[in-house]
Amino acid sequence: MYDLPRRFTYGVIESYAAARGGQSVADDALLKYPGNQHSAEWYLFTDLKRPSGERVDSAVIRVMDPEEADLFYVPFFSSLSLVVNPIRPATVNASLDRPVYNDEQTQEALMELLEEQVYWKRNNGWDHVFICQDPNALYKVIDRVKNGVLLVSDFGRLGRDQASLVKDVILPYSHRINTYKGDIGIENRKSLLFFMGNRYRKEGGKIRDLLFQVLENEKGVIIKHGAQSRESRRAASQGMHTSKFCLHPAGDTPSACRLFDAIVSLCVPVIVSDYIELPFEDVIDYRKIAIFVDSNTAVRHGKLVKLLRGVSSERILEIQKELKKVKRYFEYEDPNGTVKEIWQQVSSKLPLIKLMSNRDKRIVMRDLRESDCSCLCSNQSGIHTIL
Amino acid sequence: MYDLPRRFTYGVIESYAAARGGQSVADDALLKYPGNQHSAEWYLFTDLKRPSGERVDSAVIRVMDPEEADLFYVPFFSSLSLVVNPIRPATVNASLDRPVYNDEQTQEALMELLEEQVYWKRNNGWDHVFICQDPNALYKVIDRVKNGVLLVSDFGRLGRDQASLVKDVILPYSHRINTYKGDIGIENRKSLLFFMGNRYRKEGGKIRDLLFQVLENEKGVIIKHGAQSRESRRAASQGMHTSKFCLHPAGDTPSACRLFDAIVSLCVPVIVSDYIELPFEDVIDYRKIAIFVDSNTAVRHGKLVKLLRGVSSERILEIQKELKKVKRYFEYEDPNGTVKEIWQQVSSKLPLIKLMSNRDKRIVMRDLRESDCSCLCSNQSGIHTIL
Known part of the structure; x- marks a missing residue:
């Protein structure tokens, strides 16, 4: 350092x-x-x-x-x-x-x-x-x-x-609301879906307004426009600790703190952010701890709540169990938590770093039509939802 | 397996x-x-x-x-x-x-x-x-x-x-000529530069004919057209064990067995192959064991031999010393050799493999203008030679 x-x-x-x-x-x-x-x-x-x-x-x-x-x-x-x-x-x-x-x-x-x-x-x-x-x-x-x-x-x-x-x-964001200390369970989670945050964002975040439109009158859904404040964090804690699902729509960029708030709340994240990349995805299989829905499907009238109402209690409990297992990765203050995993991830880059720095110094003039990149490409066309 | x-x-x-x-x-x-x-x-x-x-x-x-x-x-x-x-x-x-x-x-x-x-x-x-x-x-x-x-x-x-x-x-090719058993030194290496192989190749290998033209009448340079045979391997062993430098031009593709023959011969490789990628480059700094010259420079009349004649005996001995150090990486039969390092390299890919396979399964439909690739890009414009 x-x-x-x-x-x-x-x-x-x-x-x-x-x-x-x-x-x-x-x-x-x-x-x-x-x-x-x-x-x-x-x-x-x-x-x-x-x-x-x-x-x-x-x-x-x-x-x-x-x-x-x-x-x-x-x-x-x-x-x-x-x-x-x-x-x-x-x-x-x-x-x-x-x-x-x-x-x-x-x-x-x-x-x-x-x-x-x-x-x-x-x-x-x-x-x-x-x-x-x-x-x-x-x-x-x-x-x-x-x-x-x-x-x-x-x-x-x-x-x-x-x-x-x-x-x-x-990296994960530091969660901003309190960790849920209770056990897994849905008895005390009466709301189906919770979201509190800014309704109007730029770029990919425009989906938020559309989601508000299709969700705000649905039964069991709590969706509120609100800005960051101590007061709103308290309300969000309360909401995330008493809901089965927590919505994570894209913001100005694909990631947001809310996903990590949901995880530590044992509130199943519903990710509607088509371009999101996720922390530590080599060690965490996010299909086990979150629901992914593509934007086009999510904004279809009635579609999202119908999908979520179709998730069995057993499945929710199973996901909560998995959330508990991986929660430590999102706790910066846990000695076995985020910081330790970040360094683990950084150290795993070392072979490629050494390769690139050695290679850079001996590479001779080339006649390249495109830039000199080494890539890992996915050829998946993508799914609508994992449900 | x-x-x-x-x-x-x-x-x-x-x-x-x-x-x-x-x-x-x-x-x-x-x-x-x-x-x-x-x-x-x-x-x-x-x-x-x-x-x-x-x-x-x-x-x-x-x-x-x-x-x-x-x-x-x-x-x-x-x-x-x-x-x-x-x-x-x-x-x-x-x-x-x-x-x-x-x-x-x-x-x-x-x-x-x-x-x-x-x-x-x-x-x-x-x-x-x-x-x-x-x-x-x-x-x-x-x-x-x-x-x-x-x-x-x-x-x-x-x-x-x-x-x-x-x-x-x-991967390195298996070398096809015998490992040089002697110590470092240039007394028994009277020839400056050695090459034996096919003069005429396709694509990047067209440089071979140009190299023959500028090299074949140079003093101290042995450059011969020849195909693979037991007889020619014997002649190549003899040549590589008694030359200071061994030429490695591109073949039909940028790599060739000859580089590894040169390494185990303690004959300093002179790599004229602009697009070559090298085995184990995270653990081997090839600038220490080889000379890189870009194609345009190498085919200029008199240029390559002039460069090589300018390399001091001390430098050659230094490179030979380094060649001895890393030789084991190119010996498939050494228990501490190529096979072991290949598995090391494969295992270092595991975090990225796990990441990509987890990610593939949760990725939702995206509206991508280009394919979904993660890249590592070099922004070096390249050098003419490390000399």
């Missing part, structure tokens, strides 16, 4: 707090990363800072001599950096004399620093690991970091030559 | 022998796979048949219950199957009453058998491993096996949607 200047890690938290009128603290250890769905960058950073004696179970070992390193983690808090400046300007008081934080400048400064490093130049960046969990994180410099292993939420904003299932790792 | 009907393994050897007038043998254990550059299929098959107690060091364990298997090896001798019928027809005696072997029919029969298997259908073939070392092996059914891990020599005859560095494994 790079020992980056403070401005790229704790400094981002500090700027975030300052922009909201927070007081500065005397010691970095007192800085608290704000609760949000993109906090993987915080968990990975603090994990690697733990004493090696506490990290014996990890797939990656932190070394202090870069000569010994296979991979180089760049712990810039790129997602938090995006939202340092609040959408609504801070009070006059808070912003007085404070220099305004600039995310783009910070991205640029990071790259200027990295591109000077001998270990960056040595392998054209192939062996560097970046976290950019927010789909917009690092957008300004993405073409300069694209050789690296990117830890992302989805590929919604990334081109095929920038990111892929082969090179990169899909 | 599938326990395939005999016709796909020993039967192919038997047909090969019969087509050359050989006698049938009473016991399969007496059947000898003919010496050729594509004998990996024989080594892998016999390795997996060894008692598990002898295979403790291997990255793969053979299980007898398919339910326990992560991967399914299909041991069809696809490369030998291609050449069962000699180019020149056998003597009348030998062919009397013998049914003529048909490679295409054998490929079809294999697929009919496989496509009936529950383990084939279960994961769309993603977890099946095929060997097709000859660039033409399995050509008739390649689109039906393309999801699988293909063990190949190069991608010369394969499309981007059929094979790639990501999914497949590049």
Whole structure:
């Protein structure tokens, strides 16, 4: 892990707090990363800072001599950096004399620093690991970091030559509502289907309005328009803990925090997001823990509720049982949870990373009609639903 | 490993022998796979048949219950199957009453058998491993096996949607000339550059004739047109063991046996094959054991010999030292050699295989403008030579 200047890690938290009128603290250890769905960058950073004696179970070992390193983690808090400046300007008081934080400048400064490093130049960046969990994180410099292993939420904003299932790792969002502590069961889950969130989104998220139209008058369905707030999270917790199914429609990009909220709620996720990629799909068979429905089918009048009403109680219990089994993969604070699995996934990329960095350095001029890509292609035409 | 009907393994050897007038043998254990550059299929098959107690060091364990298997090896001798019928027809005696072997029919029969298997259908073939070392092996059914891990020599005859560095494994050819037993050194290597082989090849191999033109009158260069025979192999052994550099031009496809002959001869390979992919490139940095020169540079009059004459004795000795270090990767009979590394490479594909087979089964209908591929792209424009 790079020992980056403070401005790229704790400094981002500090700027975030300052922009909201927070007081500065005397010691970095007192800085608290704000609760949000993109906090993987915080968990990975603090994990690697733990004493090696506490990290014996990890797939990656932190070394202090870069000569010994296979991979180089760049712990810039790129997602938090995006939202340092609040959408609504801070009070006059808070912003007085404070220099305004600039995310783009910070991205640029990071790259200027990295591109000077001998270990960056040595392998054209192939062996560097970046976290950019927010789909917009690092957008300004993405073409300069694209050789690296990117830890992302989805590929919604990334081109095929920038990111892929082969090179990169899909992370789960940190769930934002409380884990359901009870056992499996449907007695206390009276609602059929629950969704709470923004009705109007861009691009793939336009499906949300259509889903509202076909679902809002259905019996047993709770579907509400609402924005993020402590209050709405409380209502969502309540709803997800008392429903059999939880809807996960695409947002501006195919992924969203809601899927992981549903999983930890033991509320069977109903995924209506045709382009979604899922975390840890090599170890998790999502057909066992979620229902997939393609968008065209889902927006047909009455179709979705009919499908869900047709799912037997036994099947729901079976899925809940599977959800319980894999839940740990979505708990960032579980010692046997998300962080451990992310490093496992990163380490499994190592053979391909070494291959590409060795190959890059000996490849001679070619007369290529298309770019030099190695691909893994699916030839499935896709299903309507797994039901 | 599938326990395939005999016709796909020993039967192919038997047909090969019969087509050359050989006698049938009473016991399969007496059947000898003919010496050729594509004998990996024989080594892998016999390795997996060894008692598990002898295979403790291997990255793969053979299980007898398919339910326990992560991967399914299909041991069809696809490369030998291609050449069962000699180019020149056998003597009348030998062919009397013998049914003529048909490679295409054998490929079809294999697929009919496989496509009936529950383990084939279960994961769309993603977890099946095929060997097709000859660039033409399995050509008739390649689109039906393309999801699988293909063990190949190069991608010369394969499309981007059929094979790639990501999914497949590049194998070395079995070297055909003797391993050099002596130590590193250049005293007994009086010739600068050696090549013996077919001057006229198709496609990328057309460069050979151009190389002959610029090299055949150069001092210290031995370049001879010749076809495969025991006699020419003896001459090539002699030449490679007494030259500093050994030329490896592209053949009909970018790879050729000669590279591996050069390596085990401690003769520094000079690779003039712009599209070559190399075995085990994650563990071997080929810049340390070979000289790469792009085709345009190599065919410029006097350029190649000038470059090679400029390489210091120290550098040659250094490369020879590295060649000695990695030689074992190219020795199929070394217990710590090629076979072991092939299984290592295959096993490193497992996370991606599991991901793709899980993903395939839940993917819903998408409105894709291009095929559903995950790629790893190099953005290097390439060098002229590493010298």
